[in-house]
Amino acid sequence: MSILKVQDVTKVYEGKVTNRALNQLSFEVDKGEFLAIMGPSGSGKSTLLNLITTIDRPTSGEIIFNDIKPQNLNRTELAYFRRRELGFVFQDFNLLPMLTVEENIVLPLTLDQKPVKVMEERLSVLAERLDLTTILHKRPNEISGGQAQRVAIARALIHEPAIILADEPTGNLDSNNSREVLELLSKINKEKQATIIMVTHDPIAASFCDRVLFIKDGEFFNEIHRDDRRQTFFQRILNVLSLLGGGQVGDLSSIRLP
Amino acid sequence: MTFHQFAYRNVIRNIRIYAAFFMASFFSVLVFFIYSMLMFHPEIENGFLGNVPIIWMVVAEITLVVFSWFFIFYSMKAFLEARAKEFAILIHLGMERKQLTRMVFLETIIIGFISIVLGIIFGYAFSKFFFMIVREILMLEDLPLYLSWEPFLLTTAVYFSAFILISLFSVHLSPEKKVIDLLNGYKNIQIDVDFTKRKAILGIVFILSGYGLALLTTRSNMIIFSVFIPLLIAVGTYLFFTDTTQYVVDKIKNKRFLYWKKSRMLPTAEQTFILKNNGKMFFVMTIVTTLAFLSIGLLATLSSYTSQYDKLNPLGLIYKGHIDNPMEHEHISSLITELEEKGLSYHLTRFTVLKQTSSFTNFEVEVFKESDINNLLFSYGYPMVRLSRGESMFIPYSKDSIKELAKKKVETVLLENNVRITIDQVYPELIFPSSIVSLNSIIVSDVDFRRLVRPYRNSPQYEPGYHLFTFDIPQWIEAEDVGVPIQQEVAEEYVKEKYTLPYYFENAGLNYSYILSTYSLFTLVGLLVAAVFLLAAGSFIYFRLHTNLEAEKKKFDVLKRMGISNSELKSLVTKLLFPQFFLPWGVALCHSLFAFFALQNIMKNFVNVSIVKEVVFAFVFLVIIEIIYFNLIRWRYIAYVRE
Numbered sequence: 001m002s003i004l005k006v007q008d009v010t011k012v013y014e015g016k017v018t019n020r021a022l023n024q025l026s027f028e029v030d031k032g033e034f035l036a037i038m039g040p041s042g043s044g045k046s047t048l049l050n051l052i053t054t055i056d057r058p059t060s061g062e063i064i065f066n067d068i069k070p071q072n073l074n075r076t077e078l079a080y081f082r083r084r085e086l087g088f089v090f091q092d093f094n095l096l097p098m099l100t101v102e103e104n105i106v107l108p109l110t111l112d113q114k115p116v117k118v119m120e121e122r123l124s125v126l127a128e129r130l131d132l133t134t135i136l137h138k139r140p141n142e143i144s145g146g147q148a149q150r151v152a153i154a155r156a157l158i159h160e161p162a163i164i165l166a167d168e169p170t171g172n173l174d175s176n177n178s179r180e181v182l183e184l185l186s187k188i189n190k191e192k193q194a195t196i197i198m199v200t201h202d203p204i205a206a207s208f209c210d211r212v213l214f215i216k217d218g219e220f221f222n223e224i225h226r227d228d229r230r231q232t233f234f235q236r237i238l239n240v241l242s243l244l245g246g247g248q249v250g251d252l253s254s255i256r257l258p
Numbered sequence: 259m260t261f262h263q264f265a266y267r268n269v270i271r272n273i274r275i276y277a278a279f280f281m282a283s284f285f286s287v288l289v290f291f292i293y294s295m296l297m298f299h300p301e302i303e304n305g306f307l308g309n310v311p312i313i314w315m316v317v318a319e320i321t322l323v324v325f326s327w328f329f330i331f332y333s334m335k336a337f338l339e340a341r342a343k344e345f346a347i348l349i350h351l352g353m354e355r356k357q358l359t360r361m362v363f364l365e366t367i368i369i370g371f372i373s374i375v376l377g378i379i380f381g382y383a384f385s386k387f388f389f390m391i392v393r394e395i396l397m398l399e400d401l402p403l404y405l406s407w408e409p410f411l412l413t414t415a416v417y418f419s420a421f422i423l424i425s426l427f428s429v430h431l432s433p434e435k436k437v438i439d440l441l442n443g444y445k446n447i448q449i450d451v452d453f454t455k456r457k458a459i460l461g462i463v464f465i466l467s468g469y470g471l472a473l474l475t476t477r478s479n480m481i482i483f484s485v486f487i488p489l490l491i492a493v494g495t496y497l498f499f500t501d502t503t504q505y506v507v508d509k510i511k512n513k514r515f516l517y518w519k520k521s522r523m524l525p526t527a528e529q530t531f532i533l534k535n536n537g538k539m540f541f542v543m544t545i546v547t548t549l550a551f552l553s554i555g556l557l558a559t560l561s562s563y564t565s566q567y568d569k570l571n572p573l574g575l576i577y578k579g580h581i582d583n584p585m586e587h588e589h590i591s592s593l594i595t596e597l598e599e600k601g602l603s604y605h606l607t608r609f610t611v612l613k614q615t616s617s618f619t620n621f622e623v624e625v626f627k628e629s630d631i632n633n634l635l636f637s638y639g640y641p642m643v644r645l646s647r648g649e650s651m652f653i654p655y656s657k658d659s660i661k662e663l664a665k666k667k668v669e670t671v672l673l674e675n676n677v678r679i680t681i682d683q684v685y686p687e688l689i690f691p692s693s694i695v696s697l698n699s700i701i702v703s704d705v706d707f708r709r710l711v712r713p714y715r716n717s718p719q720y721e722p723g724y725h726l727f728t729f730d731i732p733q734w735i736e737a738e739d740v741g742v743p744i745q746q747e748v749a750e751e752y753v754k755e756k757y758t759l760p761y762y763f764e765n766a767g768l769n770y771s772y773i774l775s776t777y778s779l780f781t782l783v784g785l786l787v788a789a790v791f792l793l794a795a796g797s798f799i800y801f802r803l804h805t806n807l808e809a810e811k812k813k814f815d816v817l818k819r820m821g822i823s824n825s826e827l828k829s830l831v832t833k834l835l836f837p838q839f840f841l842p843w844g845v846a847l848c849h850s851l852f853a854f855f856a857l858q859n860i861m862k863n864f865v866n867v868s869i870v871k872e873v874v875f876a877f878v879f880l881v882i883i884e885i886i887y888f889n890l891i892r893w894r895y896i897a898y899v900r901e
Contacts, residue, residue, distance in 0.1 A: 075824055083820060090816075094816045098530065111821065116514055116519055119518055
């Protein structure tokens with residue numbers, strides 16, 4: 001059963017130079033799926049994410065969430081929709097510096113004016129699961145990058161959204177923290193049946209997913225599904241990437257798994 | 259592209275970024291120039307400002323200079339801070355610090371030059387308008403526009419040197435930050451709370467005790483208090499903004515049920531940050547705003563005093579002399595001649611006032627004759643007094659005394675002549691100004707007055723009574739130069755240790771002209787200072803917001819992505835801005851309110867003017883201005899973060 005349908009979405013930026021960022025892109029995401037979207041710089045990944053996030057509107061085509069069409073909602077309804085149905089994880093964490101860790105986590109709930117009791121319950125459950133209990137009273141500038149991203153994930157989960165959107169969640173992390181965060185994401189995906197869409201550059205990150213969707217110059221290029229072994233999945237991703245670059249892999253990292 | 263061109267293009271092509279700094283400089287120059295136009299006015303030699311001493315105008319001008327220098331310095335600092343990232347890129351590309359200094363210097367000179375030129379042009383254009391206002395306030399015949407080199411030279415010199423010095427200073431004074439920090443900017447905000455509970459409580463205690471003293475101020479302790487209270491308030495305010503506010507926010511934060519509810523969390527947390535970084539500035543703002551409020555309030559008070567002046571001083575001229583005053587005849591006839599020469603109509607009343615001792619208090623009372631008083635009352639058009647034998651009436655010495663005396667009933671004997679009288683009424687209007695009559699003045703019937711044959715018992719040493727000549731002049735303001743020689747003698751004698759002249763003279767018109775000129779001085783100085791202060795306090799907020807705008811925008815971008823509706827964004831911005839605007843104003847308002855309580859106490863002892871109405875009016879006016887300003891800034895702010 002698909003939770004998100006992207007149908008023939010085209011996005012054209014008009015300005016002094018007209019730029020077609022997405023061209024008739026279509027795909028579906030099933031409930032409980034962990035999807036990675038890969039592509040070289042300028043392939044339209046961020047545009048696609050902005051469209052799914054509903055902070056931008058497609059020029060043509062449709063995006064449907066669980067039978068909701070965000071295009072038909074007004075601005076306030078859109079805000080409520082994002083607040084309740086979507087969770088975000090950013091590359092540079094985007095934790096608010098004046099709030100403590102726990103305050104950052106419950107922020108989506110305070111925006112939605114949920115009762116304090118609910119906030120506290122969910123906070124304690126999540127803090128336990130994500131191993132954040134010891135740093136709850138610290139501020140974002142007092143914790144490490146990996147911890148910060150875990151806090152950001154907790155923030156994305158606390159309102160139990162339908163879809164979690166992650167934009168290069170490992171882009172600012174070292175390899176250990178990257179692995180930790182990715183394992184966490186796939187654990188959440190498996191245990192809570194959370195749907196995750198992750199945009200990434202990193203083939204290692206992509207190899208944690210169920211399916212990888214490749215786009216190039218705003219168009220669908222290829223997709224591959226996960227098999228039993230991550231090692232071979234990773235190898236297949238690299239193969240597609242080398243095709244993607246037209247023989248040149250320069251833009252993408254060529255690390256092998258240990 | 260040469261280095262000069264680079265600086266030039268920086269300014270010209272980024273005029274939007276420089277606009278705020280430019281406006282601050284422009285307004286300072288404008289105000290300063292207009293004021294110098296007034297100061298160098300050729301008519302000032304002819305005393306168009308009445309007796310406003312030029313020295314006070316110079317003092318005001320110097321205050322203005324010092325303040326506007328500080329103001330420009332502050333805006334410059336804020337402006338440089340807002341551009342930190344741009345500088346970081348330049349340093350990153352290999353610019354020396356010396357070159358950076360030079361670039362900032364060149365840019366400042368360019369902006370300074372433009373703002374001086376435009377400020378002077380606009381200032382000259384608005385001079386006539388300003389002169390018209392001054393003319394109206396000071397009731398002058400005419401105050402023409404003129405052209406002379408002095409104001410131009412002064413303004414240019416003062417501000418050019420200001421821009422040069424400040425641009426050199428501000429780069430050197432700004433702490434050298436690491437390029438990497440400048441480039442990253444936002445992420446490295448350090449927030450550590452540093453308040454102590456002791457200081458927080460001390461701040462409140464200081465302010466409250468300052469208020470308490472203000473309420474207790476009377477004329478006798480006013481000098482000590484006027485040193486003590488401002489000191490207490492200043493220290494208290496400082497602690498209030500550095501510690502108390504943070505302490506309060508911290509207390510709220512510990513109460514989750516308050517703090518996490520109803521999306522209060524974000525604005526509250528934000529306040530910690532704002533208060534911590536701007537406590538000192540809020541303090542300066544509060545003090546500056548208080549000063550502005552005080553000068554506006556004083557102005558309103560003075561204007562009401564001048565308008566009530568003729569009610570409090572119903573007589574044009576008053577001549578008071580000993581019974582055996584040898585000059586009496588000469589002086590009175592000279593006054594009459596002068597009045598007649600000027601063609602002013604007048605009504606002269608001659609009083610013989612006798613001193614007697616009252617058995618009730620054992621002190622002296624001054625006794626007026628019924629028919630004398632009626633003579634004066636007739637010229638005022640007030641109701642007459644009718645007293646029969648044994649009856650008597652108080653003469654009020656001030657407006658408030660009317661009510662007090664009305665309740666009194668005294669049965670007494672005038673001891674010297676054994677005349678028994680009952681004093682159970684008070685004349686319901688002020689007949690004489692309070693400087694003339696003593697606190698114990700009564701009117702008796704003509705019959706009783708004739709019985710007072712034996713003089714006051716202390717009479718050889720003290721005068722047994724006096725003669726009073728009152729001139730009721732309908733056009734009293736025009737009688738201002740009548741009796742000037744007598745007035746001068748009196749004034750000279752007044753300065754001496756003991757008043758030995760056998761006569762005393764008061765010219766209400768002349769006094770009024772003195773008061774009016776003091777008032778004019780206050781108007782000119784006060785209005786200007788208040789305007790500049792308010793402008794400055796407003797700009798402080800503006801610059802503060804301007805500096806942080808980029809970081810704020812980023813924060814709101816995150817929130818927008820997470821889903822925040824338009825109305826929620828607006829209310830968030832309101833909650834964010836509201837304390838910054840209204841906390842310093844509110845505290846300043848509170849301070850000034852208590853200052854006016856104290857002033858009201860003192861004024862009541864000096865002259866009988868109630869200033870409540872004027873002060874309330876002035877404050878309401880200020881609050882309205884502030885609300886408009888708040889909404890203006892809020893509107894721009896929302897528009898920016900929503901982009």
